Amino acid sequence: MSRRAPAVSGTFYPADPARLRADVEAYLGAPRASRRRALAVIAPHAGYVFSGATAGFVFATVHIPATCIVLAPNHTGSLGVRSGGSVLLASEYETPLGAVAVDTELGGRLLLAAPGLLGEDAIAHVKEHSLEVILPFLQVRRPDVRIVPIVIAWSEWEESRVLAEAIAAVVGNRDDVLVVASSDMNHFESAAVTRAKDSLALERVTALDGQGLLALTREREITMCGRIPSAIACEYARLRGGRAGEVIAYSHSGLVNGDEQRVVGYAGVVLGGA
Numbered sequence: 606m607s608r609r610a611p612a613v614s615g616t617f618y619p620a621d622p623a624r625l626r627a628d629v630e631a632y633l634g635a636p637r638a639s640r641r642r643a644l645a646v647i648a649p650h651a652g653y654v655f656s657g658a659t660a661g662f663v664f665a666t667v668h669i670p671a672t673c674i675v676l677a678p679n680h681t682g683s684l685g686v687r688s689g690g691s692v693l694l695a696s697e698y699e700t701p702l703g704a705v706a707v708d709t710e711l712g713g714r715l716l717l718a719a720p721g722l723l724g725e726d727a728i729a730h731v732k733e734h735s736l737e738v739i740l741p742f743l744q745v746r747r748p749d750v751r752i753v754p755i756v757i758a759w760s761e762w763e764e765s766r767v768l769a770e771a772i773a774a775v776v777g778n779r780d781d782v783l784v785v786a787s788s789d790m791n792h793f794e795s796a797a798v799t800r801a802k803d804s805l806a807l808e809r810v811t812a813l814d815g816q817g818l819l820a821l822t823r824e825r826e827i828t829m830c831g832r833i834p835s836a837i838a839c840e841y842a843r844l845r846g847g848r849a850g851e852v853i854a855y856s857h858s859g860l861v862n863g864d865e866q867r868v869v870g871y872a873g874v875v876l877g878g879a
Contacts, residue, residue, distance in 0.1 A: 606707070608699040609727070613734040617652045618741060622701040628653060629745045632661025643667045644845045644877030645784035645838040647810065648742075650677070650735040650831070655858045656789070656871040660742055662854040663873035669747040670781040672708045674715075674772060676834035677736035677787040679758035685728035689758035690768065692716060692723050693730045698737065698754060702744045708751040711775065711782070715753060719771040722764060729756040735787045735831065743785075757833050762816050765833055769815070769840035776845070786838035788831020790870030796859045802827045803855070803870040810874055811850040815839035838876055847877020 614620040619628060632653070648663040649656035684691065694712045697704040716723050730736070733756050743750045759765070776782045790806065791799040806827050809818040815836030822832045829835070842850070854873035859865040 607696040608704055609693060609696045609730055611700055611737060612732045613737060614701050617734055617738050620701055625701050625741055626745060628657065629661065629741050632657040633665040633742070633745065634661065637665060640668045641666055641875060642780065643783065643875045644842040644847050645786065646876060647786045647788055647835050647838060647872065647874040648739060649789050649871035649873070650738045650787045651789055651858070651869060651871065653738070655861050655869070656856070659854045659856050659871040659873045660739070663875070664742040664746055666853055667783070667875060669743060669750060670783050672711055672751045672753065672782045673743055673785050674753045674782060675736050675739055675755065675785045675787065676837055677733065677756050678831045678834060679729055679733060679756050680735060680830065681729070681732050683728050683732065684758055685726035686724035688722050688724055690719070690723040691726035691729035691756045691758070693727055693754050694725060696727060698740055698752065700737070700740050700744065702741055705740050705744060706751045708753050712753040714775045715771060718775050719768055722768055722771070723755065729758065730754065739785060739787050760833065762819050762836065765815060765819070765836045766840055769837045769844060772841050773844040784838050784841050786831060786834035788829060788835045790829050790872050792828040792830070792869050793867050796857055796865040796868045799857055799868050799870045803872060807852050807872060807874070810835060810839055811852060813839045813843040813847055813850060813876065842877035845877060850874050850876040
């Protein structure tokens with residue numbers, strides 16, 4: 606199987622394998638005797654110096670099962686499918702820690718369950734960072750993890766609802782699949798404004814109200830880049846019987862670089878956890 610080469614190693618995270626592993630292990634913290642099972646999580650995808658601690662707390666908190674369906678936004682605008690739902694099953698994702706195996710069986714079933722919505726597409730994945738930066742955390746926590754990588758470019762609820770339903774139908778009652786939504790929160794406003802906007806968005810997230818999240822972010826101009834992946838994860842968790850989500854970590858870039866006037870927010874959320 607071919608490999609999708611890292612696009613942002615050396616910029617968003619270290620290119621040296623030993624340094625990368627050490628950093629991720631530090632963000633994950635001390636090993637925990639027991640970890641929560643969750644239906645889905647939301648984790649940030651900025652450079653590790655900014656959001657690594659928040660992402661690490663998420664992945665240290667939950668059980669990482671055999672397969673993760675990773676939903677990420679399309680920042681680059683590159684597309685090889687008209688639908689905007691780009692799945693990569695023909696190539697393994699490579700990071701400095703090695704290749705991440707693809708769950709081709711589950712991914713293939715998902716393609717069949719969402720005809721016209723998802724398509725095999727390498728183009729959208731080549732330079733996209735939002736999915737790639739999540740993977741070292743999964744690799745360190747579970748070296749044999751398999752993924753179904755999906756980069757999404759649409760902006761509407763209807764497509765999001767349909768994909769959530771398709772994922773729920775394909776996963777069924779399996780307990781060895783985790784949906785991971787990759788998203789940062791509000792961008793480039795003051796820390797006070799960002800906290801207020803993010804609080805509103807996270808109220809919709811913890812209520813598992815994906816449709817409400819999309820309506821709110823549009824109405825209040827909350828620039829949450831992964832709102833579509835997050836909305837899908839919320840709806841999936843609701844369909845699977847989840848009752849609520851929990852914000853387990855929150856930070857913003859100003860806490861790192863001291864600039865409180867132009868920050869990006871980062872949240873870690875567990876959806877439908879037990």
